[in-house]
Amino acid sequence: MKTPFVTKDQLEAIAAKYPTPFHIYDERGIRENARRLKAAFAWNPGYREYFAVKATPTPAILKILKEEGCGCDCSSLTELLMAEKCGITGEDIMFSSNDTPAEEFQLASRLGAIINLDDLTLVDYLEQSIGFIPKKICCRFNPGGVFTLSKTREGFQVMDNPGDAKYGMTRAQIAQAFTSLAEKGAQEFGIHAFLASNTLSNDYYPALARILFRLAVELKEETGVHITFINLSGGVGIPYRPEQPENDIAAIGEGVRQAYEEILVPAGMDDVALYTELGRFMLAPYGHLVTRAIHEKHIYKEYIGVDACACNLMRPAMYGSYHHITVMGKENAPCDHKYDVVGGLCENNDKFAVDRMLPKVNMGDLLVIHDTGAHGHAMGYNYNGKLRSAELLLKEDGSVELIRRAETVEDYFSTLVW
Template sequence: MKSIGNLDIREIANKFGTPLYVYDKSRIVGNYNRLYEAFSKYFEKFKIHYSVKANSNLHILEIMKNLGAGIDCSSPFELKLALLVGFQPEEIVYTGNYESFEDLEFVSQQNVRINLDDITSFWRLKKVSNPEFVSFRVNPGIGKGGFEGITTGGADAKFGVPYELLHQAYLDAKASGATRFGIHIMTGSNILEPYYFAEVLEKLMRIAGRIFKDLQIKPEYIDIGGGFGIPYTDDEIELDIETSARLLAEVFKDFVEKYDLGTPELKIEPGRFLVANAGYLVTKVTAIKNGYKKFIGIDAGMNMLIRPALYGAIHRVKIYGKDGAVQMAQVCGQICENSDILAKNVPLPEVVEGDILVFLDAGAYGFSMASNYNGRPLPAEVLVDGNAAIEIRRRQTFEDYISLINYRKLV
């Protein structure tokens, strides 16, 4: 591997330093267009809401805006980012969980549509506003994700209104004066199986269709969340997005007709699908240890890419300018945790100190989950746009790191 987009990785690394997140704009645009084309031909009303949590850099949000996307956010700060970039309130949905009064008050003041996590969220919202629009996130009793940590439906999941309580939730909302409605579901992330999306939608429609019909509700939207996966290894098969869209459309149309639900919009909230494979974590080899195993130490760690430590996630590793495999190695960071092994037993070519080592598919839940653990600075982020490499976030300095601390020697 030598380049990202049109640019040479070593030149980018020399210019901006390592460790460094690099995003390829053309990939983001390609991912968005592919998804949009697959769905828009089946749905009369359809909107992609980019999920900010995957990668919240303002420049990435701006790309989404220019593509015509809406936004899905999960916290007041994410919402502020979307507003800062210029998204209009009607283009934004807010899906939080265990929402506080303070969050609900702020979000409701921005006039964005909220997918409430529970009936108790609705009662809290009622105390701070008088919502005309109400949407609940449903837990349909089933869930599936790439890992347990990203499974967001079923009995062990903390998300959503248990479906058995959904009728009461909409009944209460209607009785309290709500006149406009939506519904939301998301049971897991990194799904590669098209039939699973249709299965979940079918369950949702069976649950909600009858409730909406009984309560004479015509939902403005049916929001099926994100979850569209990408292959992180060579063995995984890419999600067939065409088939996913077609299967979802079949279920959607059948049930909308059956329960006479009007013309709701289908909303999706992809994060990973749009940005994961557009992002690379570019690092430098700092040390090579022939211990009980072969360890290749790099200048990035779990503080920068936590997915391997958090879920056992796999990110493919490439060495700049070198191919083939002559050894099995453990690629580790400099953090004082043994979970700071970012790639285990990976086949690699001969590696020497100073080599550039690149993690693939790091554009989603990479930087957005990064921390300062062990006093390591947050890396810079660079966007490759045609022949230009633009620094879209500078590397954190020591001054940035301590800037929020009230300490007598700093004043």
């Protein structure tokens, strides 16, 4: 059972001022989660969370996380500019991009960001783009193959397939990159890798850490460079379904600590700082898409039409992703009606839920779609001329603040040349 962080009465009052659909975020939940993460890695003096801006590129959210000690992981020119406008610059930014234009490297350099190179060819390209190699630099590693975590009766449980991903360098390439970067003036080196997405296991980060820690020891011996940080990236997931287990970030931090003590400390690398770049874990549970039932249809299936659509939340249409739905005011009613919950796009995949058991939905009911705080509003678009919705912040004192207004028809037409 997932419980919304707002009540029906609260939402009705909010919707009277800010019409549905809208995304709303829970400031208290965001801050408490950031503090839990920080505590889990407090044993590492250099630890830093670089929030993945792509997940929720909203200035009010970035400023909250900045107050909690987080930096920004940016992957584009616009994300860099947003971080700068939020007062986040220098080594508080990790710039992790791929297929990167020169102008983006130039801006990252001007801001003093830590640049994370995705490919061996970018060593020379970066130097050509900005005129030098930064003293502090990072390279992204891709081990290839498949990443496996545990063995079951059916064989290995495959978490993801790095060998099919476009990101990162091979083992040989990252060694070559480090050597070349050192020759060009780099003095502090970092390693980054992202091997699996939305893992629901306390073992993922420790397993990834062991891979990267061993790699760091090998690269230090082979190249002689000073590796000062390792970025464990993202991938720590959240339970979208009520029955799924929740990760224990304290246990995850302890598992990484044990790997650190076993691998890096004996190699004389106990000065290595750890970084993370979590997006979904940081924000997803603390955002709701709030929408209202406006139509019902009875044909071969039962449909509930809402005033939101895939333009407000793409994940179910794009990936078939599950997002839990609460019919507000009917939290304890029996789920004895089977519905497809749909939006108004001219596409048949515009469905927030398929064959979902819910209480009887009446026209005008408010529905909360859970876990939209990351990769929700951020993935919005304007197909069918739909306009992107507002973003609201439920503040710790219970008040509500508009942090992004809804788009207007004038916004939609503003880039057109007639």
